[in-house]
Amino acid sequence: xxxxxxxxxxxxxxxxxxxxxxxxxxxxxxxxxxxxxxxxxxxxxxxxxxxxxxxxxxxxxxxxxxxxxxxxxxxxxxxxxxx
Numbered sequence: 001x002x003x004x005x006x007x008x009x010x011x012x013x014x015x016x017x018x019x020x021x022x023x024x025x026x027x028x029x030x031x032x033x034x035x036x037x038x039x040x041x042x043x044x045x046x047x048x049x050x051x052x053x054x055x056x057x058x059x060x061x062x063x064x065x066x067x068x069x070x071x072x073x074x075x076x077x078x079x080x081x082x083x
Contacts, residue, residue, distance in 0.1 A: 001033070001035050002035065006038070007042070008038075009034060009035045009036075009038040009039035009041075009042050009044075009045075010032070010033075010034050010035075010039060010045065011031075011032070011033040011034070011035075012030065012031075012032050012033075013030065013031040013032075013033065014026065014029075014030050014031075015029050015030075034049075034053070036053050036056055036057055037057065039053055040053050040054065040057060048078070
């Protein structure tokens with residue numbers, strides 16, 4: 001998506017008013033965007049997020065998914081514990 005920034009794959013956007021740039025929605029509305037293929041290639045994300053990316057990109061490839069299952073299960077259980 002952002003080919004002019006090959007060193008970065010995770011993005012965090014917030015919304016600001018067009019005329020009053022200092023006025024923003026803050027935590028009310030944010031967009032977190034991850035370029036999956038770029039993130040996988042860079043390999044700089046947490047193990048849990050890397051496992052989710054692998055799942056989204058390679059869910060039909062059994063050989064690619066086997067090493068990710070334990071990390072995915074841990075991530076799912078951590079999300080359940082924090083709810």
